[in-house]
Amino acid sequence: MSLRTFILGLSASFGVAWLAIIVVPFFKMRDLAPIQLSEAMDGTTGVFFPKRSGRVADGAKVYAENGCYLCHTQVVRPTYAGNDMYRPDWAGLATDADRGDTRRETNAYDFFGEKFAQIGVMRLGPDLSNLGRRVETIHAPGGDPAGWLYRHLYQPRGNPQLWKSTCPPLPFLFVKREIKSSPSADAVRVDAAGEHEWVPGSDAKALVSYLLSLKKDQKAPASLNFAPKKASGAP
Ligand code: HEC
Numbered sequence: 001m002s003l004r005t006f007i008l009g010l011s012a013s014f015g016v017a018w019l020a021i022i023v024v025p026f027f028k029m030r031d032l033a034p035i036q037l038s039e040a041m042d043g044t045t046g047v048f049f050p051k052r053s054g055r056v057a058d059g060a061k062v063y064a065e066n067g068c069y070l071c072h073t074q075v076v077r078p079t080y081a082g083n084d085m086y087r088p089d090w091a092g093l094a095t096d097a098d099r100g101d102t103r104r105e106t107n108a109y110d111f112f113g114e115k116f117a118q119i120g121v122m123r124l125g126p127d128l129s130n131l132g133r134r135v136e137t138i139h140a141p142g143g144d145p146a147g148w149l150y151r152h153l154y155q156p157r158g159n160p161q162l163w164k165s166t167c168p169p170l171p172f173l174f175v176k177r178e179i180k181s182s183p184s185a186d187a188v189r190v191d192a193a194g195e196h197e198w199v200p201g202s203d204a205k206a207l208v209s210y211l212l213s214l215k216k217d218q219k220a221p222a223s224l225n226f227a228p229k230k231a232s233g234a235p
Contacts, residue, residue: 020080020081021077021081024078032108032109034047034048035047035048035221035223035224036048037221038221038222038223041221041222041223042219042221042222048109048221048224050109050110050112050218051218052112052113052213053213054209054210054212054213055205055206055209055210056112056113056114056209056210056213057113057114057115058206058209058210059206059207059208059209059210059211059213060113060114060115060116060118060210061206062173062203062204062206062207062210063118063207063210063211064116064118066170066207068118068128069118069119069120069121070120070121070122070124071120071121071122071123071124071125071167072120072123072124072125072126072127072128073119073120073121073122073123073127073128073129074106074110074111074117074118074119074120074127074128074129074214075106075119075120075127075129076090076091076092076104076105076106076127076129076130076216077105077106078105079105084105084127085103085104085105088103089130089133089134089137089138090126090127090129090130091103091104091105091129091130091216092104092130092133092216092217093130093133093137093216093217096217099217099218099219102216102217102218102219103216104216104219104220106119106129107220107224109220109224110129110216124166125166125167128211128214129214129216130214130215130216131211131212131214131215132145132211132212132213132214132215133215133216133217135148135149135211135212136212145212146186146208146209146212147185147186149208149211149212150174150186150188150200150204150208151188152167153169153170153173153204153207153208154169154170154171154173154174154188154189154198155169155171155188155189156168156169157169170204171198173200173201173203173204173207174188174189174198174199174200174201174204175198175199175200175201176196176197176198177196177197177199178195178196179194179195179196179197183197184197184199186199186200187199188200
């Protein structure tokens with residue numbers, strides 16, 4: 001094979017990947033017109049309103065400033081571009097006690113309230129689309145999801161299961177202060193003498209609120225849901 005054929009072949013494969021992963025989803029997602037729900041398909045009528053709570057805009061800014069998007073994606077890929085749906089904790093939950101099967105692909109409404117859709121540059125760490133739910137149900141079940149995230153951000157290797165984590169620590173998002181009577185509930189560290197504690201600063205609070213808002217627990221309108229219909233019964 002000549003070098004020329006090789007280079008042409010390489011450019012063609014990148015070109016196809018670029019079309020499938022960037023261009024097609026872009027055109028599918030750029031139009032954020034209100035969506036009418038259909039009685040037949042969605043079981044209800046009216047206009048779809050994406051539900052999201054928390055300090056979304058502030059937190060998205062901290063997420064961008066600290067380059068989280070460099071290693072984490074927020075895209076449950078369209079099935080034709082590589083299947084993420086088999087990971088029940090990435091694409092939503094296979095069995096959500098209140099809502100049933102909420103697994104689905106990412107749509108533009110998942111970024112509601114953010115200036116940019118931070119879909120990410122590469123997946124060095126796990127996809128964070130459904131992180132809020134994952135922390136609540138897997139990392140800190142029945143416990144303190146915000147506390148788990150504060151500890152992760154302060155020192156990802158602090159968690160014995162993640163002692164090799166390459167997620168960067170962000171100690172500068174926390175403030176050191178004197179302990180008045182007893183350490184506060186969200187302290188991530190207390191010094192040996194028990195005189196000082198490190199607590200989340202305002203950027204850490206905004207970021208954690210944002211991270212907890214990353215959930216796929218709302219069913220997408222049938223007209224928006226690109227996932228194959230049989231996914232609901234699939235394992
Ligand atoms: C240099 C690449 C890199 C950057 C930048 C990075 N992370 Fe990570 N992150 C990782 C890797 C790798 C993991 C997987 C290992 C682990 O669980 O700690 C991870 C794991 C995580 C987890 C646990 C995810 C889960 O589902 O269990 C969270 C939460 C997280 N990162 C948040 C962040 C946030 C927020 C930022 C930005 C402030 C960030 N990361 C920046 C590489 C990175």
